[in-house]
Amino acid sequence: MSKLYFRHGAMNSGKSTALLQAAHNYEERNQHVLLAKPAIDTKGEETILSRLGVSRKVDFLITPTQNLRTEYNRIAAQHLSQTGSKISCLLLDEAQFLTSEQVDQALQIAVLDDVPVLAYGIRTDFLTNGFPGSLRLLEIAHSLEELKTICRCGRKAMFNARKIDGHFVFDGDQVAIDGLDVSYESLCPNCYFEEKHIH
Amino acid sequence: MSKLYFRHGAMNSGKSTALLQAAHNYEERNQHVLLAKPAIDTKGEETILSRLGVSRKVDFLITPTQNLRTEYNRIAAQHLSQTGSKISCLLLDEAQFLTSEQVDQALQIAVLDDVPVLAYGIRTDFLTNGFPGSLRLLEIAHSLEELKTICRCGRKAMFNARKIDGHFVFDGDQVAIDGLDVSYESLCPNCYFEEKHIH
Amino acid sequence: MSKLYFRHGAMNSGKSTALLQAAHNYEERNQHVLLAKPAIDTKGEETILSRLGVSRKVDFLITPTQNLRTEYNRIAAQHLSQTGSKISCLLLDEAQFLTSEQVDQALQIAVLDDVPVLAYGIRTDFLTNGFPGSLRLLEIAHSLEELKTICRCGRKAMFNARKIDGHFVFDGDQVAIDGLDVSYESLCPNCYFEEKHIH
Amino acid sequence: MSKLYFRHGAMNSGKSTALLQAAHNYEERNQHVLLAKPAIDTKGEETILSRLGVSRKVDFLITPTQNLRTEYNRIAAQHLSQTGSKISCLLLDEAQFLTSEQVDQALQIAVLDDVPVLAYGIRTDFLTNGFPGSLRLLEIAHSLEELKTICRCGRKAMFNARKIDGHFVFDGDQVAIDGLDVSYESLCPNCYFEEKHIH
Numbered sequence: 001m002s003k004l005y006f007r008h009g010a011m012n013s014g015k016s017t018a019l020l021q022a023a024h025n026y027e028e029r030n031q032h033v034l035l036a037k038p039a040i041d042t043k044g045e046e047t048i049l050s051r052l053g054v055s056r057k058v059d060f061l062i063t064p065t066q067n068l069r070t071e072y073n074r075i076a077a078q079h080l081s082q083t084g085s086k087i088s089c090l091l092l093d094e095a096q097f098l099t100s101e102q103v104d105q106a107l108q109i110a111v112l113d114d115v116p117v118l119a120y121g122i123r124t125d126f127l128t129n130g131f132p133g134s135l136r137l138l139e140i141a142h143s144l145e146e147l148k149t150i151c152r153c154g155r156k157a158m159f160n161a162r163k164i165d166g167h168f169v170f171d172g173d174q175v176a177i178d179g180l181d182v183s184y185e186s187l188c189p190n191c192y193f194e195e196k197h198i199h
Numbered sequence: 200m201s202k203l204y205f206r207h208g209a210m211n212s213g214k215s216t217a218l219l220q221a222a223h224n225y226e227e228r229n230q231h232v233l234l235a236k237p238a239i240d241t242k243g244e245e246t247i248l249s250r251l252g253v254s255r256k257v258d259f260l261i262t263p264t265q266n267l268r269t270e271y272n273r274i275a276a277q278h279l280s281q282t283g284s285k286i287s288c289l290l291l292d293e294a295q296f297l298t299s300e301q302v303d304q305a306l307q308i309a310v311l312d313d314v315p316v317l318a319y320g321i322r323t324d325f326l327t328n329g330f331p332g333s334l335r336l337l338e339i340a341h342s343l344e345e346l347k348t349i350c351r352c353g354r355k356a357m358f359n360a361r362k363i364d365g366h367f368v369f370d371g372d373q374v375a376i377d378g379l380d381v382s383y384e385s386l387c388p389n390c391y392f393e394e395k396h397i398h
Numbered sequence: 399m400s401k402l403y404f405r406h407g408a409m410n411s412g413k414s415t416a417l418l419q420a421a422h423n424y425e426e427r428n429q430h431v432l433l434a435k436p437a438i439d440t441k442g443e444e445t446i447l448s449r450l451g452v453s454r455k456v457d458f459l460i461t462p463t464q465n466l467r468t469e470y471n472r473i474a475a476q477h478l479s480q481t482g483s484k485i486s487c488l489l490l491d492e493a494q495f496l497t498s499e500q501v502d503q504a505l506q507i508a509v510l511d512d513v514p515v516l517a518y519g520i521r522t523d524f525l526t527n528g529f530p531g532s533l534r535l536l537e538i539a540h541s542l543e544e545l546k547t548i549c550r551c552g553r554k555a556m557f558n559a560r561k562i563d564g565h566f567v568f569d570g571d572q573v574a575i576d577g578l579d580v581s582y583e584s585l586c587p588n589c590y591f592e593e594k595h596i597h
Numbered sequence: 598m599s600k601l602y603f604r605h606g607a608m609n610s611g612k613s614t615a616l617l618q619a620a621h622n623y624e625e626r627n628q629h630v631l632l633a634k635p636a637i638d639t640k641g642e643e644t645i646l647s648r649l650g651v652s653r654k655v656d657f658l659i660t661p662t663q664n665l666r667t668e669y670n671r672i673a674a675q676h677l678s679q680t681g682s683k684i685s686c687l688l689l690d691e692a693q694f695l696t697s698e699q700v701d702q703a704l705q706i707a708v709l710d711d712v713p714v715l716a717y718g719i720r721t722d723f724l725t726n727g728f729p730g731s732l733r734l735l736e737i738a739h740s741l742e743e744l745k746t747i748c749r750c751g752r753k754a755m756f757n758a759r760k761i762d763g764h765f766v767f768d769g770d771q772v773a774i775d776g777l778d779v780s781y782e783s784l785c786p787n788c789y790f791e792e793k794h795i796h
Contacts, residue, residue: 001354001389012625014618017649021611024649025746028609052614052621054649088751111388112398123338130338138337139322139329142357142388146343149622154685155200158341189310189341190200199311211426213419220412220450224547227410227449251415251422251452287552348423353486399752399787509786510796521736528736536735537720537727540755540786544741553598556739587708587739588598597709 004110004117006095006137009147010157010186011178015120017050018147019091022118031088034059034075038097038133040175048093058093062102069105073113087115095121097175098133107140120147125174126162126184128192149186157186161195168195203309203316205294205336208346209356209385210377214319216249217346218290221317230287233258233274237296237332239374247292257292261301268304272312286314294320296374297332306339319346324373325361325383327391348385356385360394367394402508402515404493404535407545408555408584409576413518415448416545417489420516429486432457432473436495436531438573446491456491460500467503471511485513493519495573496531505538518545523572524560524582526590547584555584559593566593601707601714603692603734606744607754607783608775612717614647615744616688619715628685631656631672635694635730637772645690655690659699666702670710684712692718694772695730704737717744722771723759723781725789746783754783758792765792 009015019035026033035048039061049055060075062068076087090109092098098106098119106117119141123134130138138144151157162169162176163183176182193199208214218234225232234247238260248254259274261267275286289308291297297305297318305316318340322333329337337343350356361368361375362382375381392398407413417433424431433446437459447453458473460466474485488507490496496504496517504515517539521532528536536542549555560567560574561581574580591597606612616632623630632645636658646652657672659665673684687706689695695703695716703714716738720731727735735741748754759766759773760780773779790796 017618021614029749052651128339144343152626216419220415228550253450351427526737538725542741
């Protein structure tokens with residue numbers, strides 16, 4: 001009986017590293033995995049890039065209108081016919097960007113197709129509101145596991161505060177991939193409230 | 200530095216027992232707690248009733264329009280003036296019925312007023328959709344801890360399937376307190392899918 | 399595939415309550431459980447007594463020389479012949495007092511007889527040294543889960559400090575059941591170090 | 598208030614990767630850490646080497662007779678005088694090889710010197726018996742967190758079975774670093790029992 005896992009953590013908590021390590025653990029035991037991520041994440045295009053310097057190409061990108069279960073099973077069948085090997089695990093990076101329906105399909109892959117699904121992602125956006133994918137994962141994942149990191153003050157970071165040109169901002173679109181102007185800093189609630197002047 | 204905890208579990212996993220035990224643990228160490236629950240839950244009216252047979256009156260009911268932080272601080276101040284004792288913990292039962300704003304206020308009680316808040320509740324309704332309070336708790340609680348129970352098949356139960364006159368139903372209002380006709384059975388995703396004919 | 403769980407917590411963290419709730423959860427779903435504890439614990443004799451006021455007689459006591467797996471299977475077979483029902487779970491209270499061998503036998507019950515074993519107990523004695531049963535559980539249980547309680551200072555309690563006539567003592571036998579003169583106070587490491595003058 | 602964490606997992610579960618990621622997380626926030634490991638581990642000499650390919654030199658090796666707290670404070674003081682920066686975290690790899698006393702000293706670093714200590718290691722040897730360091734960590738760490746990996750059968754691996762020239766062996770010294778002849782395979786209890794002919 002396989003499960004759907006949501007391994008969540010603030011930005012820069014090491015989620016991609018953990019995903020690549022999990023893939024490595026399977027492969028070291030001669031088991032096969034598939035890696036995927038939502039196409040909306042343009043940071044590494046088709047690559048999962050860990051801040052420790054490890055990177056790897058995904059096996060497929062998930063577009064917003066795709067049925068994840070259908071697509072997974074198509075690619076797994078292809079893999080089986082080409083290599084003679086079944087898939088032992090589906091690993092999803094940036095899972096907060098999945099649609100709610102795709103998370104339901106991920107649960108079906110685990111429960112009905114009996115393949116474990118490890119979904120890595122953040123819980124909330126820069127305003128502390130969930131993304132469609134993370135909200136649905138928080139509702140229906142079998143197991144919620146936190147990857148921890150620290151705030152500038154030494155407490156556990158939870159929120160993903162957005163900075164533009166180095167200044168904290170509290171309005172804007174939900175999705176703004178970090179790059180030239182935009183950056184994120186993971187903060188604990190205390191420091192987040194301090195920056196937002198909530199007291 | 201206090202935290203907001205969401206201790207979630209399927210129906211009949213022992214959440215009220217765990218809450219009453221936590222209250223007991225504080226009081227045995229001569230510390231004072233406050234117990235509250237949303238007024239929407241009419242099951243025990245002003246009582247938290249554990250299926251093990253233990254029960255206790257709440258200190259206050261939370262109405263949907265109330266500011267939880269203001270109300271908590273009012274009652275804590277009253278308690279202090281009457282007994283000379285500060286409050287060491289706020290315990291919330293049926294926390295899924297809080298409003299989203301009240302969960303933000305609960306986080307502020309923990310972070311800004313430095314009082315731990317232990318919120319107990321279910322993650323999802325009979326259609327596997329979150330309640331306003333549980334969704335916000337899943338987004339912003341410092342710590343997500345699961346209270347486990349079992350499905351009829353022996354696996355871990357996660358979903359709260361509704362029965363009317365003993366038959367599983369998959370449409371209706373989100374809130375229907377269990378009573379004469381309505382009952383709930385906690386199921387694992389496999390058994391839930393089976394009853395809902397998803398395959 | 400069943401598992402051996404070690405649910406550990408400082409004294410007075412609610413372990414017996416949690417055990418009785420777990421038993422109740424199984425029975426509410428018409429499943430049968432067995433409750434047992436080591437005979438060395440004379441506090442409640444054949445009774446598991448929760449500080450919330452709930453109590454229940456154990457199905458069997460475990461003496462130090464007994465083979466737990468043999469004894470469990472004997473009683474489960476008896477139960478089956480008398481009631482027609484299989485056992486769905488074995489619950490062990492005060493599991494720190496099991497012998498190391500009995501913990502190995504508990505793992506075999508889970509793995510080879512496919513019955514989940516829930517063992518509840520404390521990690522360490524009043525000098526912070528493990529008991530034979532808890533050490534072995536910490537080594538080989540599938541899952542280590544903590545039941546939390548608080549120290550007098552508000553931090554999480556971990557250690558079980560012994561008092562005689564109200565004064566902390568730091569020498570004596572490993573086992574001294576709390577009663578007339580002897581009592582225990584669960585402390586965090588900071589308060590424990592303070593009482594033991596470690597700095 | 599800082600804590601002692603024991604992050605345990607079977608061999609090849611990614612402990613060194615997780616340690617290097619944790620160090621990276623601190624440093625990315627301009628905080629300073631120290632990395633250390635027991636001198637007994639000769640695998641990488643003074644290097645922590647992750648199977649993902651990331652590696653890093655430790656700041657100091659811990660010999661069996663050393664007082665870990667004294668040594669840590671000496672090096673932290675040196676670091677402060679040379680760089681003007683305090684140490685925010687002590688990271689310990691292969692922590693199962695610490696002595697019992699050194700684990701007590703690690704707890705004192707966390708509690709009395711207020712610096713978090715993250716200890717990574719395995720729980721048990723190839724015969725499922727604890728090492729001195731891991732047993733003491735299981736007794737007194739504030740937090741026990743598992744890093745999971747899988748068995749050849751797809752279940753969670755827990756035990757570290759030893760192979761010599763590819764054959765499982767069940768007698769020998771507790772410590773035999775993997776190398777030319779000796780290797781280890783992480784197994785679930787079911788597969789371990791199968792190889793050891795326990796049924």
